[in-house]
Amino acid sequence: MSGERLWIAALGGVNEIGKNMYLVQYADDIIVIDCGAKFPDESLLGIDLIIPDVSYLLNNIDKVRGLVVTHGHEDHIGGIPYLLKQLNIPIYASRLTLGLIENKLKEHGLLRQTSLHCIDADSTLDFGTITTTFFNTNHSIPDCLGVVFDTPEGTVVHTGDFKFDMTPVNKPYPDLHRMAEIGKKGVKILLSESTNAERPGFTPSERLVGSHMEEAFKNAEQRIFVSTFASNVHRLQQVVDAAHHTGRKLTLLGRSMVAVVGVAQELGYLDIPDGMLIEPAEAADLPPEQCAVLCTGSQGEPMAALSRLANSSNRLMEIQAGDTVLIAANPIPGNERNVARIVDNLYMLGARVIYGSRSELHVSGHGSQEELKLMLTLMKPEYFIPVHGEYRMLHHHSLLAEAVGVNPEKIFILKNGDIVEAAGGTVRQSGKKLTAGQILVDGLGIGDIGNVVLRDRRQLSADGILITVITLSQTDGRLLNSPDTISRGFIYIRNSETLMDEINQLVTDTLHKMHKADLGQWNIMKQTIKDVLGKFLYEKTKRRPMILPIIIEV
Amino acid sequence: MSGERLWIAALGGVNEIGKNMYLVQYADDIIVIDCGAKFPDESLLGIDLIIPDVSYLLNNIDKVRGLVVTHGHEDHIGGIPYLLKQLNIPIYASRLTLGLIENKLKEHGLLRQTSLHCIDADSTLDFGTITTTFFNTNHSIPDCLGVVFDTPEGTVVHTGDFKFDMTPVNKPYPDLHRMAEIGKKGVKILLSESTNAERPGFTPSERLVGSHMEEAFKNAEQRIFVSTFASNVHRLQQVVDAAHHTGRKLTLLGRSMVAVVGVAQELGYLDIPDGMLIEPAEAADLPPEQCAVLCTGSQGEPMAALSRLANSSNRLMEIQAGDTVLIAANPIPGNERNVARIVDNLYMLGARVIYGSRSELHVSGHGSQEELKLMLTLMKPEYFIPVHGEYRMLHHHSLLAEAVGVNPEKIFILKNGDIVEAAGGTVRQSGKKLTAGQILVDGLGIGDIGNVVLRDRRQLSADGILITVITLSQTDGRLLNSPDTISRGFIYIRNSETLMDEINQLVTDTLHKMHKADLGQWNIMKQTIKDVLGKFLYEKTKRRPMILPIIIEV
Structure with missing residues (x-):
């Protein structure tokens, strides 16, 4: 094995939020972590989606052992159908993540050709020279995993997205003991997510949302509409609970809400009392105080349910004066104006609207500075690579790592395509680079724009x-x-x-x-x-x- | 005079932020308040500017007595050149406001044809049946006025933009005594601005920015760049003071910064010690710790100085590793991504960057809920029209008015063009409407798109x-x-x-x-x-x- 080296690289996910895709390679074994997509900003006119450039994988097709997916968000799974059209590799993911991937592959007609493997925090995967294990984390979607790679050059840990929610809505708790154990054994290189590296303090528990949700449900005199991210199954559960406690039936509006609730309920991640879920048509016959609606569109997407409700153009339901609307999400940068327009329109219809950060109907799914320091302290890595963030986030995360004792010379802020190389115990940034870039998807065209x-x-x-x-x-x-x-x-x-x-x-x-x-x-x-x-x-x-x-x- | 009626209407400024333009008419006397422009959002492709539709004024050209301008921000003066091309009316404004208007008219070659009148809080203007007086307010630009119209149907007050800053950076203090006096005499109809009607509490004093500015200047080891709104002369003064106290010369980057500093200094609104202001070329020869730079571009505008500095494409100066950059402004909704990109680039150049709301280098120029209530309580109007805001802001402002005792049936939330009519002591919303809309400016074309x-x-x-x-x-x-x-x-x-x-x-x-x-x-x-x-x-x-x-x- 002498002469072999460990490579760690990002094909997407550094200097950006979106299209996460990392790889770990030792000798002839490549393992890919996540394959996300990113939504274009307004400068990319007419573009539908951005996916990572996977030329390196296509050129090393015989070495790619598998794709390990940390969780089911679009910025971690959205590129999978496009990857699989070029490269058929086995996919390893937890149960809910796999359910969401299956949905996506079904839409693209790729389900049957793909080999899907369900894993959990107790799984061990052998990929030639690399042994891969997992640990549970919390995030704004259930069933998230951190990944541990045991390689001849030492242990590499990728956190996936995480927060430390000590009072999670559904199990599991963040597995502090397992993390401590991994750290104690020794972590050579840690890759940790940086989304909230600019934010001081500790991100509040998802339960905080639940208590405000219950209060809003109790105060609502007529129908209540809740708009949130469909994938935040914990939050959906809290909406279900609040509706149940206040004697309301629940109906769903929006394609992705129907899809996620379907998958989550089927797999047991969402507990909805029998007979509680009704069709929109049935909701019309209910007394308003017995009706709750869960809908998509919390980011102001013009075609989604909330926007149509605000414009009185939803063909299934209509907002009445006196109805209550909860927007249980903060606008992602760039979406502020669209969300504000919806709030204006809802007020014009006479609705009571509860929105904005002061309403405390949203908490982040990403750990703030104290949680990032907690992860760094648990793992006490020798080398550190901040990932999953724009440059200023990676920069702030590297300052946090320094603050908890990582040697600043052993911190690498990468660009997509950069390689960190470990050989014979020495870790350094390689002079080589992998092809990495953004492939633009427009309609059926992939990369032709x-x-x-x-x-x-x-x-x-x-x-x-x-x-x-x-x-x-x-x-x-x-x-x-x-x-x-x-x-x-x-x-x-x-x-x-x-x-x-x-x-x-x-x-x-x-x-x-x-x-x-x-x-x-x-x-x-x-x-x-x-x-x-x-x-x-x-x-x-x-x-x-x-x-x-x-x-x-x- | 029987049979005559008072009209109050917005030609721009309600259900939007931008292009403020209101009118008060009694019998044959029309007084216009402000004539603003609005910047287009991304849906108005290729459009440069939006201005109000002034058809009503053009059709009643012989009745228009004058344009009274409350202060010198673009959303209050930006439409003036386009108005004057169609309609030559006298303009009344305070000294700094007039200075900024003159600058604008010079650019459009309209200066000589226009009759400009300088007023202050002690002026009284007689417009036929309407007597107009003024009172001092605080805002993020000096020399702001509220306007009082004494009409045969009672007193109408328009606040202009305001906050209550009891420790303003330059005089004057908010004239609470005058406001109390006006309120005591009796206000029939109040029009008050609504920008921060969603925000609880009291907006902090501009002085708060000064103390954080001083601290940042003391900690800076090399050059320090400060980007803020050019029109915020109070803040510019605090930058001047901080630079002076830490032994730095000051240079200016950006066309509007040079223009506003010129006007403000000439008119005595900005006090810069002799010899302190230097050219960018001279700054290059100074030891870095003796140099401060004031620049435009705090909103991430791609062509402005800060953006060019961040891209290393400013031809006058260059950011060096170790320089400090202060962004003393919060991004206006829609600009978040551009500002974030600049911060990323500045970090990549090795700068220390201080930005975002946690840095406390920015406070709003608009009063929050407690200040809006203070104004309502001082003026204790019988009728109330919330203005200057998107619908949700007007809605929240109307709730505040109710809370301090205004009869909800005497509150009018208007659309542009709606008319509130007072006749024989009765005030109601008229069934008539004035033409009002958005005129799009694209290059030389006005309204042809x-x-x-x-x-x-x-x-x-x-x-x-x-x-x-x-x-x-x-x-x-x-x-x-x-x-x-x-x-x-x-x-x-x-x-x-x-x-x-x-x-x-x-x-x-x-x-x-x-x-x-x-x-x-x-x-x-x-x-x-x-x-x-x-x-x-x-x-x-x-x-x-x-x-x-x-x-x-x-």
């Missing part, structure tokens, strides 16, 4: 397009017609008839003035028209539409 | 455009060429050659298959091609580009 297309979309979105069709004679190159000019997204046509005449005249004049030698050289003709028209339009309108001259030879 | 153009931009931004040019013979309608198809923002061309061939074939086949009677009817031909191609492309790509068939007859 590049910078050129996005740049075009940006120009089109800001100032529209102006197309001018020039018809030339094949025989003598002479202009056959006056040019045909059409615009979209540039200027309203009724205001622009004179402008279009001016443009057509300008194109005609430009062609007539062009040097004989350049006529017939279509690239030069097109560029000249672009330049002349661009200048003219900018002077006239201070706008820069895309100008597209099309030359037709007849 | 409508829903059609925006809808087109939205489609173009998401999926691009596909243009297919069909050349027909003028004599027999026969297809002369294979169609010419071009796409932009749809799919990367190198991946799509086969697709383009398929499209051209499909268009040719479609035309051949079309009924003889429909050929020659261009609208039918175009619609058929759009339908067939749209369906084909959606099946192939799950994208919906704009499809633009162009028919050329030669």
Whole structure:
């Protein structure tokens, strides 16, 4: 085995929130941890999803032993269908995580070809030179696992997402004893998540939400609508409990709410009393004070149930004046305005709305600084790699690690693709890099949208397009017609008839003035028209539409 | 005078933050309060600015007595140049406000035609039937005024933007005595701003920022950069003071910072010791611990100084490892991601960054719930109109008014254009409405961008455009060429050659298959091609580009 080395790398998940994908490799054994997707921000016009670049895995297909998944959130499982289309590898995950993955594979028609393995905190997996074990953590979805890799170069621990909730809504408790044991045996390298590394203190228990939820249910005089993340099964359970305690039936609105409640109930993660769950149609016949509704859309998604309720465009239910609406989620950065608009609309309908951080209807699923320090202290790693966060989060997490005694020279803040290498007991950042990047998914296209297309979309979105069709004679190159000019997204046509005449005249004049030698050289003709028209339009309108001259030879 | 009535209306500023514009009219005397602009959100693609619709004023041009401006923020003065291009009316504002308006008019070449009048809290203006007086308030810009209108139907008060800062950085103190006096004499209708109506408690004094600023300056070992709102002259003064106390010279980066510091210093609102202000070029020669920099860009604006510093693309200065950067502003909703990206980049450069609400380098300029209640209690109005806020803010403000004793039936939550009418002592919401809406400014075009153009931009931004040019013979309608198809923002061309061939074939086949009677009817031909191609492309790509068939007859 001499000459072999341990590699640890991120294919996604550092310097970003989303598309988590890490790998641990020793000799010819590669284990992948998570395969997430990320939602695009507004600069990626028209893009549906971003997934990690897995070229390294495709080039080492015979070495990939399996994909271990820490939990069932989109930023950890959303890329799996796209991965499996390129690479068929066995997947190892806990029961609920596997249930959610199965749902996803069913949608993509990939279920039958994939080998799925259910694991828990007591499982041991042998991947050649690497033995893999697990430990229970708490997070905003049940059944989360941290992962321990025993390698010839020492123990590597990946925490997954976690908080330390000592009063969790459902079991299990955070397995402090197991973590202490792992730390005591010695951790060479720790990878720990950094989402809340900027936040002082200790994240409150999910039970805090439950007590405020109960209070809101008791005070509600008519129907009560609760919008939250469908995947937060703990919170769904607290909604179920509050509804049960106040004598309300429960109905579900939104595709993902129906799906998650289905999976969670079937697998025993959600306990709903018999006969409590009813269809929206039945809810209409109930006295309002006996009805509760769980719905999607807490992030202000325009097509989700809450947004439709606020716009009175949900075809199943309608908000009545006096109804209560709870938004049990904080807006993720970027979603504030959409959520605010929904609150405005709900108030206009006469609803009582309980929202925002002061309502205490939401707690984070991620540990704050004291919890990150607790994890670091339990694991007492020699080397530390903060993961799962934007740069400032990784930076703050590294300061926390220093504060609890990790040698600052043994902390690596990575970029996606960077490699930490351990060989013969020495750990250092390798000079090599793996291919890593963002693959853009748009409709059925995966990776076919590049910078050129996005740049075009940006120009089109800001100032529209102006197309001018020039018809030339094949025989003598002479202009056959006056040019045909059409615009979209540039200027309203009724205001622009004179402008279009001016443009057509300008194109005609430009062609007539062009040097004989350049006529017939279509690239030069097109560029000249672009330049002349661009200048003219900018002077006239201070706008820069895309100008597209099309030359037709007849 | 019998038969006359008092009208109060908003042309902008309710159900929104931005483009404030209110009017008070009695008989033939119209007084306008403020004329703001609003920045578009991301749904208004390519739009630069939004201004109020002033049709009502244009139709009653002979009745408009003047524009009274409460303070110099963009949402109160940003629309003035566009208003003056349509309607030349005298402007009344305090000294600093007027200085900022003058700057703006100079840029638009409108300075000489406009009659500008400097007022203060002791001014009295006679506008026919309405006598107008003022009172001092505090806000995040100096020289703010509340406005009192004495009309035959009673007294109307408009607060402008305010907080109650009992320890303001510069004078004046909030004029509680004057406000008490106004309230004691009797206020018929109060219009009060609602920005922080959702926030409990009392907004901290601007001085709190000063103490944290001083501390940060003392701890900085190298250069210190402070980014904040240029218009917050109080805060600029505190930066000047902190720099002065720690023996630093000060330099300015960013056009609006240079402009506001110029105006504020010239008018005596900003006290900068002689020789302290230096050019960026001189700063390069100073020892780092003797240098402070005030810069724009605290909202993450991509072209502003802070963003350029973070990207190492500012041509005047560069961040060095060990420099300190203070972001003395909270991100306005929608700007969180841009600010976070800047913080990431600054950390990557090795800077110490102090940012976010926990840093206490920012306090709001708007009063919180206790201050709104204080204003309501001082003024004890019979009728109340919450203004300057999105609907949920107006709603919460109306609850506060109820709580301090205003009769809920005497509270009006208006939409822009709604009219509150007082006649013979009776106040009610009129059934009439004024024209009110948003006028979109795009480059030089004012109001020429409508829903059609925006809808087109939205489609173009998401999926691009596909243009297919069909050349027909003028004599027999026969297809002369294979169609010419071009796409932009749809799919990367190198991946799509086969697709383009398929499209051209499909268009040719479609035309051949079309009924003889429909050929020659261009609208039918175009619609058929759009339908067939749209369906084909959606099946192939799950994208919906704009499809633009162009028919050329030669």
